[in-house]
């Protein structure tokens with residue numbers, strides 16, 4: 125009998141199709157993640173939210189992931205139960221959280237109500253419920269993210285891993301770009317700030333269906349791998365994941381450097397994006413309805429560049445160096461944004477484009493580097509722990525910026541469509557983002573040094589000859 129020489133992942137069409145499907149699910153998740161970002165002004169006008177309430181709502185993304193350890197639990201479930209169960213559950217959680225958020229922002233039944241959260245903090249019921257929905261969604265999208273990373277490693281290890289991860293991130297960022305560019309026009313044309321969330325809800329259901337379709341491909345991949353192993357007498361020596369493996373991960377210095385670089389770098393990008401539209405209005409004098417378009421160029425730029433840099437990493441290596449250069453660009457951009465007299469909108473566009481390059485370099489090298497440091501059976505947990513560390517920043521930094529804006533940066537008030545809103549000076553928030561960049565650079569250096577010492581191969585190509 126002729127031996128099977130290939131598994132499903134050896135067929136290019138199969139692995140790229142699998143990638144396309146799961147990447148689409150991530151696109152729908154990223155759309156919802158940022159859909160409220162350009163709506164800060166409209167939320168102030170239509171629902172009377174202030175910056176602190178917006179900051180509170182935005183930070184809810186990480187509540188359950190961070191404090192209830194949902195991300196880490198998700199990672200353990202992923203390593204124990206596999207990608208099909210975990211991915212489907214994550215997609216259902218995204219839909220559920222978004223439905224709650226949509227209800228909160230669209231209903232009038234919460235109007236005028238204030239609740240005491242934990243008997244301590246008075247909070248508008250609407251803000252709290254919207255935040256709760258967003259917190260639930262946050263668990264879904266983060267667990268979906270680690271699941272998709274593991275799926276990509278499953279299909280692309282030893283092949284075009286960084287290119288595939290780059291393409292997945294590029295697709296997901298199309299969701300971010302769409303969110304930034306379309307949410308204000310959608311809210312205005314459909315007549316309410318809640319409408320873009322409804323559009324997301326519909327997209328997320330389609331994303332869930334897409335992932336369901338993927339599970340059939342995944343089953344086929346497992347079956348073909350088992351058949352291949354049987355016919356070629358391959359003994360699968362990979363150990364089952366044990367909860368005690370968490371100790372192995374968190375005692376690995378290289379893993380820590382990636383995790384800390386990740387939290388610092390991403391905290392200076394994603395939370396920045398939440399305020400970028402407002403920055404455009406307040407510092408660069410851009411019209412409110414167009415303010416989301418300039419920040420939207422960032423994800424658009426990364427759509428092209430992340431796969432490009434991933435491809436370079438796959439073929440030429442230099443992963444640690446790529447992360448270093450990306451961190452340098454981050455410092456440059458936020459440093460420039462914090463200089464008060466550089467306030468022409470063309471400068472804003474140039475800086476966003478450069479930030480797009482930095483935000484393509486670091487992720488394109490960071491995520492494909494993790495499997496070089498951590499074995500595949502611990503990968504779900506390793507990614508989830510990195511995301512967990514990162515979520516502290518994604519949760520804390522927007523809240524910090526919202527608070528700093530209200531406390532130290534109010535410069536006056538203006539009337540927009542009949543409603544009085546604050547105006548802000550963004551110098552201090554931008555200096556905070558710059559400092560995060562400086563710290564990120566230090567950890568990029570430490571990672572490069574650790575790679576040299578331990579020989580992880582971060583500077584080597586991913587494609588096995």
Ligand SMILES: C[C@H](NC(=O)[C@@H](N)CCCCN)C(=O)O
Pocket residue numbers: 154157158266269293296300390394487491511514
């Ligand atoms: C792959 C990586 N994903 C993350 O960092 C997620 N933890 C955060 C997703 C936030 C979505 N706006 C990435 O997107 O680069």
